[in-house]
Amino acid sequence: MATGRRPGRPRGRRREEILDTALEVFAEGGFHGTSLAGVAERCGLTQQGLLHYFPTKQALLVAVLARRDELDAARFTRDGREETVLSEAAALAEHNQAVPGLVKAYSVLAAESTTEGHPAADHFRRRFAAVRSRFAADLTAEYGGTLPSGVRAEDAAALVAAVMDGLQLQWLHAPDEIDMPALVTAFTRVLEAGQAPPAPAAAPPPPER
């Protein structure tokens, strides 16, 4: 699997180690507050050594985000899973509580990349759209276009993604006060709960913009 160039430290493995370290460093300073020199130092490399793997800070950030997505995707293949789509959100929250460094890096970069000309802006715009679209499709496959609560599948997808991100922020600031899996579960149970759907909730008015 590895295409090792140096004995005892295959190149692919070293690259992953650099990405994991860079993710931590980006989490601390954001893209703007992070220097290649700082990442290199933390990796025990010279700046030239780091540039050998990633030619620019931007290339490094993009690789870092792609690696995070790979790790997430590997965890979220639905093959052979018995959970409902919504219970997977709680499972993800449970997992996230074990990897605060990753959650922090994600939160900082997702927010920082809302600013003009940020190199990860495109990554996050596409990522959010993909998350909503895939999740809405899964919900539609399970419930049809409208959940038992009367919330449309596509609205539920945006709301679940929002709850996850927003709870992460509160949890990062107060890990002892916020129980993410319990709160996500309380939320998804309400979305799944059957009731006569009040008409306005089932079809909120289209945006006037």
Next chain:
Amino acid sequence: MATGRRPGRPRGRRREEILDTALEVFAEGGFHGTSLAGVAERCGLTQQGLLHYFPTKQALLVAVLARRDELDAARFTRDGREETVLSEAAALAEHNQAVPGLVKAYSVLAAESTTEGHPAADHFRRRFAAVRSRFAADLTAEYGGTLPSGVRAEDAAALVAAVMDGLQLQWLHAPDEIDMPALVTAFTRVLEAGQAPPAPAAAPPPPER
């Protein structure tokens, strides 16, 4: 009201202008990526001129955040309002869609301040706790300890705050795809909707940590 020192430009008003500009600059670069020189330049001041108002970058950030809270608080006095507690969340989302610069600054700083030793960490930890506590108290006054949906008031408070923050992030990345007030309304209607509360949703198990 103003204690003007220069003709035509009262000191208090100038201070507010600096804070509003600084909020934009912090939104673009975060705390770590922003320099006092950059803020001064955008304000049309020398760095010495800016230091006259705010002695350090940290003092400036804290004042910026306090100003944002003042503006929010002024908008959210409940006196004489007829909305329910939950419909106010949609009203806030509606308002936020008109001030993307403020929302961006809030999102970037709230996330960046989750990192070790950030000067706004304490501000946001206290702010989130205060938001949850005040909102839970309002919900309890309106519904008792448990909402009609079976969700506990304190859980609903954390969830509404999370949905607002998470939707802001998606909206900042794709303003044309995310209708914040409609989504917040879809969410709060489900929280308010009456149903036989399933026992686990009414009282999620305590965290095992």
